[in-house]
Amino acid sequence: MKKKLLALILASALTLGLFAGCAEQKPTPSTTSPTAPVPTVDTAPSAPQPAIDKLVVGTTSVIETATAGEYAYDMLSSGTSQMPLVWQDTDGVYHPLLADFETTDGQTWTFTIREGMCWDDGEPVTAEDILFTLQQADAAGSANLIDQTAEDGKVTEAKYSGYVLSEDKSSISLTLAKPNVRELSNMTSFRLTPKHILENNPAPSEADLRVGCGPYRFASFDKNAGAITFEVNPHYPETPNVAKIVYQTFGSEDVMYTALAQGDIDLCWNYSAGVSSTYQSILDAAETVKMIGVPATNAPAVLVFNNENGLFANENLRMAVAYALDYNAFKLYFGSPYAQIPNRGFVPSTTVGYTDTDPLETDLAKAAAYMSAAGYTKEEAFYQNADGQTASFTLTYNAGKPAHAGFAELVKTNLELFGIQVNLEGLDSASYNAKTSNKFSENNITHEAAIFGFTAAGMGMMNGLATIYVDGTHPVQGGAQVFDPAFQTIRDQMSAAKTLDAYYEAARQMQQYYAVHLPLIALYWDSMMLAHSAKLENITVDAVFGLNNVNNWLHITK
Amino acid sequence: MKKYLKSIVTALICFLIVIILNFLLPRMLPGNPIAYLTGMAEEDMTGVQYEYYCNALHLNESWLVQFGYYLKSLVDGTLGYSFKKEATVALLIGERIGATLQITLPAVLISTGIGLVWGLHCGLHRDGILDKVSTTSLIVFNAVPTFVIGLALVIFCCFQHRWLPYTALNSAGIFPGTLAYLTDRLTHLVLPILTLVIGTLPSRFLLMRNTASRIADEKFILYAKQRGLTERKVQFSYGLKNIAQPFITMVGMSISTCIGGSTVVENIFSINGMGTLLTSAVYTLDYPLMQGILFVTTGIMVISIVATDVLCILIDPKVRFGGCA
Numbered sequence: 042m043k044k045k046l047l048a049l050i051l052a053s054a055l056t057l058g059l060f061a062g063c064a065e066q067k068p069t070p071s072t073t074s075p076t077a078p079v080p081t082v083d084t085a086p087s088a089p090q091p092a093i094d095k096l097v098v099g100t101t102s103v104i105e106t107a108t109a110g111e112y113a114y115d116m117l118s119s120g121t122s123q124m125p126l127v128w129q130d131t132d133g134v135y136h137p138l139l140a141d142f143e144t145t146d147g148q149t150w151t152f153t154i155r156e157g158m159c160w161d162d163g164e165p166v167t168a169e170d171i172l173f174t175l176q177q178a179d180a181a182g183s184a185n186l187i188d189q190t191a192e193d194g195k196v197t198e199a200k201y202s203g204y205v206l207s208e209d210k211s212s213i214s215l216t217l218a219k220p221n222v223r224e225l226s227n228m229t230s231f232r233l234t235p236k237h238i239l240e241n242n243p244a245p246s247e248a249d250l251r252v253g254c255g256p257y258r259f260a261s262f263d264k265n266a267g268a269i270t271f272e273v274n275p276h277y278p279e280t281p282n283v284a285k286i287v288y289q290t291f292g293s294e295d296v297m298y299t300a301l302a303q304g305d306i307d308l309c310w311n312y313s314a315g316v317s318s319t320y321q322s323i324l325d326a327a328e329t330v331k332m333i334g335v336p337a338t339n340a341p342a343v344l345v346f347n348n349e350n351g352l353f354a355n356e357n358l359r360m361a362v363a364y365a366l367d368y369n370a371f372k373l374y375f376g377s378p379y380a381q382i383p384n385r386g387f388v389p390s391t392t393v394g395y396t397d398t399d400p401l402e403t404d405l406a407k408a409a410a411y412m413s414a415a416g417y418t419k420e421e422a423f424y425q426n427a428d429g430q431t432a433s434f435t436l437t438y439n440a441g442k443p444a445h446a447g448f449a450e451l452v453k454t455n456l457e458l459f460g461i462q463v464n465l466e467g468l469d470s471a472s473y474n475a476k477t478s479n480k481f482s483e484n485n486i487t488h489e490a491a492i493f494g495f496t497a498a499g500m501g502m503m504n505g506l507a508t509i510y511v512d513g514t515h516p517v518q519g520g521a522q523v524f525d526p527a528f529q530t531i532r533d534q535m536s537a538a539k540t541l542d543a544y545y546e547a548a549r550q551m552q553q554y555y556a557v558h559l560p561l562i563a564l565y566w567d568s569m570m571l572a573h574s575a576k577l578e579n580i581t582v583d584a585v586f587g588l589n590n591v592n593n594w595l596h597i598t599k
Numbered sequence: 600m601k602k603y604l605k606s607i608v609t610a611l612i613c614f615l616i617v618i619i620l621n622f623l624l625p626r627m628l629p630g631n632p633i634a635y636l637t638g639m640a641e642e643d644m645t646g647v648q649y650e651y652y653c654n655a656l657h658l659n660e661s662w663l664v665q666f667g668y669y670l671k672s673l674v675d676g677t678l679g680y681s682f683k684k685e686a687t688v689a690l691l692i693g694e695r696i697g698a699t700l701q702i703t704l705p706a707v708l709i710s711t712g713i714g715l716v717w718g719l720h721c722g723l724h725r726d727g728i729l730d731k732v733s734t735t736s737l738i739v740f741n742a743v744p745t746f747v748i749g750l751a752l753v754i755f756c757c758f759q760h761r762w763l764p765y766t767a768l769n770s771a772g773i774f775p776g777t778l779a780y781l782t783d784r785l786t787h788l789v790l791p792i793l794t795l796v797i798g799t800l801p802s803r804f805l806l807m808r809n810t811a812s813r814i815a816d817e818k819f820i821l822y823a824k825q826r827g828l829t830e831r832k833v834q835f836s837y838g839l840k841n842i843a844q845p846f847i848t849m850v851g852m853s854i855s856t857c858i859g860g861s862t863v864v865e866n867i868f869s870i871n872g873m874g875t876l877l878t879s880a881v882y883t884l885d886y887p888l889m890q891g892i893l894f895v896t897t898g899i900m901v902i903s904i905v906a907t908d909v910l911c912i913l914i915d916p917k918v919r920f921g922g923c924a
Contacts, residue, residue, distance in 0.1 A: 266766075292870065470884060
């Protein structure tokens with residue numbers, strides 16, 4: 042009897058524990074909306090009902106607060122409530138989104154808020170919100186409108202030299218300190234901060250930080266359910282085709298893609314990432330799923346030479362390596378079915394200013410000729426120079442990135458078969474950065490050659506065409522350590538271009554420079570694969586945000 | 600008494616060493632510590648922002664002063680500040696630990712209970728049919744990784760048969776505090792708990808079974824059987840008391856697993872618990888958060904080890920009946 046009573050007490054304690062656990066996880070009203078739904082605004086204009094009741098977007102993004110300022114949430118809500126100023130299609134063409142734009146000289150850019158744009162509390166969006174957003178970023182240490190001076194006296198110059206607000210506050214003209222014909226690339230992810238809510242508001246509430254100006258407004262964040270819901274913003278001038286967008290977070294890609302194939306979710310999305318190659322063939326074979334291949338603007342696998350010091354200061358040796366690598370193997374083992382062998386001009390065809398250059402090719406005879414020109418002859422397994430030194434170098438890679446380790450292994454295999462010895466050096470992120478980046482090495486880059494992966498944003502930064510990684514004087518990157526005046530001249534021409542035609546001409550020269558001197562090599566080009574339910578049609582793909590974009594919800598059908 | 604003190608002092612020394620290592624390791628890594636906080640994605644950070652992080656982390660101060668700040672954060676209970684997540688580490692852990700305990704605690708209790716009863720029975724009936732079948736099958740299960748168990752359960756129970764949900768701790772749109780919410784929560788907990796139970800049961804069973812099989816032919820067991828005592832009485836009053844120590848130690852160690860969470864299970868079932876928090880801290884190189892989690896799990900582990908040591912000493916009949924305490 043005593044034991045039965047004890048067992049009963051234990052069972053009750055366990056059940057109570059579960060109840061208690063539930064109680065602990067009970068969401069606060071401010072973060073989870075089942076208890077705090079956004080009230081319907083009675084004054085909102087009536088609009089036709091959306092054709093699709095709900096779409097569920099699966100994502101492996103980790104969302105903690107679902108408020109503006111949280112990076113993952115910012116990227117996610119850019120497709121719903123925090124609409125950027127402009128968007129870029131997959132052909133590299135920019136279109137107005139929240140604002141129209143114009144420039145005559147690539148230096149002064151005028152942005153005019155489009156007719157009828159309102160915050161989801163009903164207040165109109167104005168150009169003052171653009172200015173306020175820039176000023177707020179400056180207050181946090183950015184250098185948009187004011188120079189920032191560090192304690193050591195180092196000055197970061199302001200990006201803009203001035204601005205003019207129109208009288209009706211519908212437009213703002215921002216003058217760049219230097220012309221930039223590609224300034225719109227920075228505006229594809231420029232989201233506005235509501236001045237009427239956050240000005241003189243040192244402690245904004247969660248609700249304040251969720252006010253947006255897109256076709257949707259934040260409805261709820263249920264952390265225990267891993268679901269963020271957006272509903273139609275009644276103040277938006279157009280009615281989207283979908284009434285509700287629910288983002289369901291997943292911890293495992295396996296489960297997410299299975300859920301997509303089973304029809305539990307409608308599409309998968311992660312910022313700046315497509316379906317990883319492991320799952321591409323599986324999803325491709327599923328009848329319930331459709332895949333879209335978007336030519337990528339990033340460079341997932343790059344062999345960067347140290348052009349200033351070490352073995353690869355010798356251009357002939359860079360050429361020899363370029364001809365000794367098996368690009369088909371890189372494409373086959375690491376790329377998607379849509380992967381391509383890159384050109385010598387390095388940047389993929391979707392890049393603004395792309396020009397055609399010869400494709401990279403494997404030709405061991407040419408590689409041997411370049412080794413000979415560099416003063417090396419083959420002795421048994423490896424080439425040696427006149428002093429008896431073996432052609433050998435250390436290839437550095439970030440051991441935290443398994444794919445990069447794979448690239449390094451294949452480079453080693455290819456080159457050692459040819460006759461160049463490769464010592465692999467896998468480092469943790471911090472040590473890797475300290476050898477490959479000007480910023481983290483304090484301008485003392487020491488790698489001989491390294492495996493990099495360049496993001497689309499990095500490729501387009503400053504003058505574009507991945508110049509920040511090549512330029513040895515770049516304050517942050519500069520991994521290729523190129524100090525060649527010819528390179529710097531072309532870089533300056535790109536920087537000084539006031540029209541797109543002038544930029545295209547300089548970009549063409551830069552790609553020719555890359556093709557001739559090979560300061561770095563793309564090991565393969567790939568496409569970003571996006572996956573959605575086969576039931577969905579009229580899909581719009583945004584070059585920056587993929588399937589998660591405002592235009593998609595406006596036109597999609599099911 | 601001497602044994603208790605020795606156990607407690609050893610644990611305290613270990614804990615102190617962990618605290619010191621916890622502080623030193625991130626600072627001894629090569630490269631600029633700012634990189635650990637910013638990562639390369641912060642490449643357009645201005646000098647002012649750089650200095651902000653430098654000051655906030657007290658990196659301009661000596662290591663001794665930095666250690667003082669670190670100890671202060673442990674004493675005041677904040678456990679440091681995560682710049683990546685913009686919150687104190689204690690708050691982040693507090694938000695997640697409930698979710699983790701909801702899956703790990705029942706899993707530990709269930710697998711311990713089943714492993715104990717099943718293992719004891721099979722061990723004391725060595726070479727019986729049940730023992731042979733159980734031991735063989737659980738040796739096989741012991742070799743199956745947890746993620747395989749989890750995914751197999753998801754595919755079978757969720758996608759093929761639609762019996763149970765597979766994401767998060769509850770469904771969206773159900774109001775907390777209602778019966779529907781509790782039912783929904785319980786159905787969400789079934790598979791994560793079952794995965795952990797299947798994953799941990801074999802080791803507990805095998806330990807108990809092997810230990811019990813060693814005493815199956817001991818005189819005190821045979822004598823108890825000869826006295827006509829019930830099977831249950833023989834197993835629990837005579838068998839278990841003499842072989843409980845290694846099992847208690849194993850269960851004690853698993854308490855820290857409860858706190859640390861199960862990364863694999865939390866990832867498969869999309870549960871925002873301690874495991875995913877640690878994973879995210881590692882992936883984003885959020886050192887303050889990693890340090891905080893390590894501190895908490897180490898602390899709990901030390902306490903549970905001391906507790907199990909004391910318990911083992913207490914239940915040792917030699918100690919209890921006047922042996923060398």
